[in-house]
Amino acid sequence: MPAIYPFSAVVDPGDMSLALVLTSISPEIGGVLVRGEKGTAKSTIVRGLAAVLPPLAPDEPVRLVELPVGATEDRVLGSLHLEKVLAHGQAEYEPGLLVKAHRGILYVDEVNLLHDHLVDVLLDAAAMGRVTVERDGVSVTRDARFVLVGTMNPEEGELRPQLLDRFGLTVEVAAPRDPAMRVEVVRRRMGFDADPAGFAAAYAGSEEALTARITAAQAAVGSVELGDAMLLKVAEVCAAFDVDGLRADIVTARTAVAHAAWHGRTTVTLEDVRVAARLALPHRRRRNPFDAPGLDEALLDEVLGDDEPEPDPGGGGGKDEAGVEQTAGQQAEGDDPVVEEVAQQPFRNHSGGSTESTDSGFETGASAPSSTNGSDSGFETGASAPSSTSGGQALTSEQTSTASAGTPYRARLFTVTGTGTGEAGRRSRAVTATGRRVGSRPGTQGALDLVETVRAAAPHQVTRGRVDGRLHLQTADLRVAVREGRESNLVLFCVDASGSMAARKRMEQVKTAILSLLMDAYQRRDKVGLVTFRADRADLALPPTHSVDAAARRLQELPAGGRTPLAEGLLEASRVLELERVRDPRRRPLLVVVTDGRATAGADPVVRSRQAAALLAHAGIASVLVDCEAGPFRLGLGAVLAEHLGAEHVPVGQVDATALAGAVRTRVA
Structure with missing residues (x-):
């Protein structure tokens, strides 16, 4: 199994790591969409997340299932197990990727390039928490509750609004512009490539600390109190940004509760609401077509105000708002003791030397400044x-x-004019994977045309020695449906x-x-x-x-x-x-x-x-x-x-x- 770059070794991931952790603490938030230019460690940090999540059982780690943009519908939903049909005549359901991701993470890289028919399937599963298959003589329903994580490069096109709304949180990432930070990114990457096991061992302590902290937050999230005053603040913020529907209010409230649990608080504060709004609302605010998601943080501060008491300005320790002891060396709100520990982890670079990390302990992916309006579109x-x-x-x-x-x-x-064979879309006529069935062809790639398969096998039953009433099928008999739809x-x-x-x-x-x-x-x-x-x-x-x-x-x-x-x-x-x-x-x-x-x-x-x-x-x-x-x-x-x-x-x-x-x-x- 290839080595995975440690989650805690990514240099300054900003809101990206926070959003992933919060949706892991409270999966009801609905997943994370990461938008950013290429080469910003989007895939690296998502793959590292699964390694730090608490296991579902002693011998059952959290699964990370990747959904390729070119996957076929039967591979995503599941279909007949062809080998058992042909060899034993048994119509058995073979689970697809959505079912395999149950209680885990479903990761879609370049989610904005996902074909429309797969987007429809994904929307149904995300909304219902289960997958229903009614095809090829199979009628099956399976649970499919997962944390949906998608990454995309906006330069390659935007996401359908229906799917965009299904992501609970969204973050923007960009490569750091600070030369010193870029040097640290290169140094860590080269150190990992030269000695993956040694590099991972150097961050084992910080990875274990993250796992323990996530475990504690998952256990505590159900007991965090969201008071009426804070719930009213959530509603005021959502109304101020003119979001559509009430999903934004629900997601913001859940995120605020998860953020409070992450920081060891038993009561939601204004800071929790502020962070939740910054993550949950940018892609939900009403905006002109193709405006980039963004949030006016000045308006956010104006709506939230500052009704809570200021923290103790003294440098001699005390307690934070959750009642947790602070040492004299710990900074005020915003510092993360796990990140501080990670920042001091040495590791061997590619030349065998030891390097001290002085940043927050994450690879590329610093959050890009949020756009305060959509006028750049x-x-x-x-x-x-x-x-x-x-x-x-x-x-x-x-x-x-x-x-x-x-x-x-x-x-x-x-x-x-004419009929094409291009990618599925909504403009011109074409032979595609979706649409109305207009015929069939020999093959195994695509949706099985059961009637035409039986019709192709029927003339050969005598020569194949059929005596027991069971249909004798061979690979050459298989027919898949030819469908006519629309192409882009x-x-x-x-x-x-x-x-x-x-x-x-x-x-x-x-x-x-x-x-x-x-x-x-x-x-x-x-x-x-x-x-x-x-x-x-x-x-x-x-x-x-x-x-x-x-x-x-x-x-x-x-x-x-x-x-x-x-x-x-x-x-x-x-x-x-x-x-x-x-x-x-x-x-x-x-x-x-x-x-x-x-x-x-x-x-x-x-x-x-x-x-x-x-x-x-x-x-x-x-x-x-x-x-x-x-x-x-x-x-x-x-x-x-x-x-x-x-x-x-x-x-x-x-x-x-x-x-x-x-x-x-x-x-x-």
């Missing part, structure tokens, strides 16, 4: 950057401006940011339309990218990514002005799509070109732009041209370009599904 509709123009006048080729988007609306659905696509935006688009009213309308299409892409689990063109060049403003909010930020910051290198924009889009075809061949692309069709930069710009459009059409790229031409006198260049692209031509005003439906109803009437 690019979806705010606040004031724009200063503009060099006024009114609706276009800019000269030397001027630029930046306009803000308006309020996004429900966009029309644009799809790729790569939606690449190619946006004209030239001077002809720079009139404030027009650019605001364009950005609002793109923003609405981005929201639609988020809901349909698409990958998105952004190419812009202006002046004399085209730029890949955002390489294809699952982070739709990153595309929104790039869009909000997008300046406009200069000439129109339309051909360069289309050629850059073609280059990006060709690279993505090699990287992700199953994901079909949808190109959305946003322009008024004018081409003014370079030699013979009109001919070159039409040649570039014909190149995309010849490659079979499904595309939509959002025509931004406005005014009483229109040249119709967008429609001509759409014809060369083989694209659907959509005026920018008809991207709004509601407006289009209203126009159709009016025309019919």
Whole structure:
């Protein structure tokens, strides 16, 4: 069994270790979501947690079950035990990962990349505490109560709101910026890699102390008193942050109780409520689409006030608010005696020397500052950057401006024609793991089609010597269901940011339309990218990514002005799509070109732009041209370009599904 990096050896994990410990003390809190950039020890500390948790029984440690993002539904839920069906004719249920995680930890790395059908299964199990399987002739219900821990990199896309709400607590982590701390991280990691057993032995004492403290907190949590005054504070905080529903109140109260037990207190204090709110509310506050979770701590302090007596300022010992003796050397509230012990643990580094640890004893993962608002997401509709123009006048080729988007609306659905075989999503038709059953095929990977399996085996029963009435099956008889559902696509935006688009009213309308299409892409689990063109060049403003909010930020910051290198924009889009075809061949692309069709930069710009459009059409790229031409006198260049692209031509005003439906109803009437 590979060695596990000690939980207590991670350098300064901040709120991450605290949230994991609290949800282990009180599993009813509902688990932890850890958000952070890559390389911040998210997986390391989660795997180390199981080793310090008290065992369920003398010979039964807490299980850590990992759910891979590519797992199949039958592997997660469980299904027929195929070997026993084929060898003995017995229909026996084989438990899946959710059942195996019962009374343990279910860990999902990159949880934001989990397929939608697995998210639905996970939501059901988390809500009910059990798994019910009704398939392939099996009807089984099993307990599945577990601590759900997920890690994710926000750059790769956000989490579905329904699943996000199922996590009791959420924390943000980032790599430390202090050079001394980074040196300590590297030193410890290299020491562990050189001598895992020796490194773990150096932290054995601190690991045992953590286990003992968690055990004591688990035993005490049921007797911690949550008074009416503190419960009222919980309700006031949740109301102040305008959270949806009452789950936030319940989770905050449970977290406050667990935090009090962790610190040896028998009564919940304001500090417990403050910590609980900081962990339980950031992802539940009402915010604009794609705003990063965050909490305004100034508002939190204002709501909570400070009604409790100040601790004794003297340095000569005394008792804390829980009545626990403090020594003269122990600092005031916030210090952790276990962490202090860990900080003094020496260990052998990779060169054999002894190093004294002077920090808190944890690896990477310092908590990132919480965002006090969601304005960095690019979806705010606040004031724009200063503009060099006024009114609706276009800019000269030397001027630029930046306009803000308006309020996004429900966009029309644009799809790729035909039937694909890509990742499950909600946009275009495809053969996927979920959806309606449309046939079957030979194989063992996927949901068993029992009827077709029996039908394939039936003609061979005589030659197989069937005499006892039992069906004789062989592997070659197995058939799995072929299902047709919806796939996600790569939606690449190619946006004209030239001077002809720079009139404030027009650019605001364009950005609002793109923003609405981005929201639609988020809901349909698409990958998105952004190419812009202006002046004399085209730029890949955002390489294809699952982070739709990153595309929104790039869009909000997008300046406009200069000439129109339309051909360069289309050629850059073609280059990006060709690279993505090699990287992700199953994901079909949808190109959305946003322009008024004018081409003014370079030699013979009109001919070159039409040649570039014909190149995309010849490659079979499904595309939509959002025509931004406005005014009483229109040249119709967008429609001509759409014809060369083989694209659907959509005026920018008809991207709004509601407006289009209203126009159709009016025309019919």
